[in-house]
Amino acid sequence: MKRLAQEVHRRSLWQVLVSYAAVSWIVLEVTGTLVEHLALPTWVFPIALTILLVGLPLVLATAFYHKRAP
Numbered sequence: 163m164k165r166l167a168q169e170v171h172r173r174s175l176w177q178v179l180v181s182y183a184a185v186s187w188i189v190l191e192v193t194g195t196l197v198e199h200l201a202l203p204t205w206v207f208p209i210a211l212t213i214l215l216v217g218l219p220l221v222l223a224t225a226f227y228h229k230r231a232p
Contacts, residue, residue, distance in 0.1 A: 178225040186214045 193210045196202055 175222060175225055178221060182218060182221050186218075189214065 190207070190210060193207050197204070197206050
């Protein structure tokens with residue numbers, strides 16, 4: 163478990179997670195605003211949220227297996 167924590171720190175997964183969360187929040191805010199002002203269908207926001215939730219493990223897996231330059 164300690165080795166996994168070291169790998170998470172070494173590969174900067176925390177930075178990736180925080181960046182993804184910030185961008186996701188912005189995307190959801192914009193989506194919510196567009197749904198209200200442009201009269202988009204009500205299913206747009208839940209679909210956007212689902213896509214972001216499905217994308218999170220993919221982004222984290224990619225960041226974990228990506229080799230960093232020394």
